[in-house]
Amino acid sequence: MSPNNVQNDTHDSKRAKSSSGRPVSAATSASNGKTEEAKRKESSAIYKPKFSDSLSRVNNFSIIESTLREGEQFGNAFFTTEDKIKIAKALDDFGVEYIEITSPAASEQSRQDCITICNLGLKAKILTHVRCHMDDARIAVETGVDGLDVVIGTSSYLREFSHGKDMEYIIKQATEVITFIKSKGLELGVNRVGIADTVGCANPRQVYELVKTLRSVVSCDIECHFHNDTGCAIANAYAALEAGATHIDTSILGIGERNGITPLGADKEYVMNKYKLSQLREVENLIADMVSIQVPFNNYITGYCAFTHKAGIHAKAILNNPSTYEILKPDDFGMTRYVSIGHRLTGWNAVKNRVQQLGLILTDDEVKEVTSQIKQLADLKPLGVEEVDTLLRNFHQKVNTPLNE
Numbered sequence: 001m002s003p004n005n006v007q008n009d010t011h012d013s014k015r016a017k018s019s020s021g022r023p024v025s026a027a028t029s030a031s032n033g034k035t036e037e038a039k040r041k042e043s044s045a046i047y048k049p050k051f052s053d054s055l056s057r058v059n060n061f062s063i064i065e066s067t068l069r070e071g072e073q074f075g076n077a078f079f080t081t082e083d084k085i086k087i088a089k090a091l092d093d094f095g096v097e098y099i100e101i102t103s104p105a106a107s108e109q110s111r112q113d114c115i116t117i118c119n120l121g122l123k124a125k126i127l128t129h130v131r132c133h134m135d136d137a138r139i140a141v142e143t144g145v146d147g148l149d150v151v152i153g154t155s156s157y158l159r160e161f162s163h164g165k166d167m168e169y170i171i172k173q174a175t176e177v178i179t180f181i182k183s184k185g186l187e188l189g190v191n192r193v194g195i196a197d198t199v200g201c202a203n204p205r206q207v208y209e210l211v212k213t214l215r216s217v218v219s220c221d222i223e224c225h226f227h228n229d230t231g232c233a234i235a236n237a238y239a240a241l242e243a244g245a246t247h248i249d250t251s252i253l254g255i256g257e258r259n260g261i262t263p264l265g266a267d268k269e270y271v272m273n274k275y276k277l278s279q280l281r282e283v284e285n286l287i288a289d290m291v292s293i294q295v296p297f298n299n300y301i302t303g304y305c306a307f308t309h310k311a312g313i314h315a316k317a318i319l320n321n322p323s324t325y326e327i328l329k330p331d332d333f334g335m336t337r338y339v340s341i342g343h344r345l346t347g348w349n350a351v352k353n354r355v356q357q358l359g360l361i362l363t364d365d366e367v368k369e370v371t372s373q374i375k376q377l378a379d380l381k382p383l384g385v386e387e388v389d390t391l392l393r394n395f396h397q398k399v400n401t402p403l404n405e
């Protein structure tokens, strides 16, 4: 279990308490759900493009999930056959269209695992990723995969320092291998062309220009693969879709060679209906455990601070309307919102919300008074949830106890 779970369980338990107390707030009460939804739609509309873009595939793409291929190249990764089956099933259930697995030419166990996964009867299509070489292609087509991603480096560096072949040789080799794969009736071959930023040097503008150019010369699907060496992997994937790419490679938590690739994740309406987003955190925790890492605290969507609000002015607005500071809805991802109050930046509106969650009755002036007590104590050290709750209960008891008793 990563600490991510622990933190969010804490959040969940706080939510449970609130349900037994008085109505929580306008923002979270069920009766106000419709209004909140309408408000959210209205406010998110301002982020949408003003004009329709016929090139963009942002609302129509497929995921090639590569945790079982690129992810296996992550420094800490060692997936047993059981691990691979678990991951493949979880990804299939999540709803990805393709699962890419390690080349069966890599090792005998890899070959056997490839056959095992092909025989699981998953909805997702199974691809493997092989070098552009007849030996690899021959082994791969016998495993039962639905298609092959064929890779060969074409940059001047790789031509000089890796395989040492010139462009003429690359074209001849690719033609031979692709002709062979197509003769076996497998998907891909030349059904889709791929661009890989294997060194992670591209920026979104370059990606947009490159994919747009490619789109103008090929009519087939375009797959893109982005490494995250400079932190641009998500932005590059988005730019690629805007320029007309149809398929994006991902891995869970972005694990892969060096610091990995575009992570599996999501936002906006298109993917809401397509993938089981509420399982994202679960799938991430599964992989985090297997490769002995923790989900980063600031992970987008599922990091334990992703829906935690701290500053008093933020908390007040969030409690009135979550759209003020949340572009994503935590519920869509199986997450919960948390308003942190045990610190010196807290505000009385957030404290009042907690008072109501605990079922305590205090006037606004009393809430302001107890808020100032929290601030004084929090100047010395941050307070835990339990400490703040105890303080609130004690304060409530004090102000509600007649003096002569």
Ligand SMILES: [Zn+2]
Residues within 6 Å of the ligand: 070, 198, 225, 227, 256, 257, 261
């Ligand atoms: Zn890669």
